[in-house]
Amino acid sequence: MTPIRLSESEMRFMKMIWNRQPVHSSVLVALCEEQFGWKKSTTYTMLKRLELKGAVKNENTIVKALADEDDVRSKESDRFVTEQFDGSLPKFIAAFLGDKKITDAEAEELKRLIDSYVED
Secondary structure, rough: OOOOOOOOHHHHHHHHHHHEEEEEEEEHHHHHHHHHOOOOOHHHHHHHHHHHHEEEEOOOOOOEOOOHHHHHHHHHHHHHHHHHOOHHHHHHHHHHHHOOOOOOOHHHHHHHHHHHHOOO
8 A cells, every 4th residue: 555645734624634633524614614713615625535535434414534543653754764864763853953962761661662762
């Protein structure tokens, strides 16, 4: 299956769906007007676009996500690191941290996370 690429506005809209699904499309219209200032037609255009991408299903005005949130985030993160940092996770982490300092607890948590992904 081809990874689903989402624009920033599509990702914000998908977060809304992921957090509320299954959700009635009229509820999405109201939420999008309130949170994004979108007109009804904009919300339905976005729904249609996401349906064409295979990210959502709108059946009988009930919207459900077909794309898994963790999968979309993982693929998008991988794409970002590949495009912006030549696929180098260390370069990404160095850029992300910049001049920031992390606590000992955060460092230990990161070490445990990295250790869990180390190839044997």
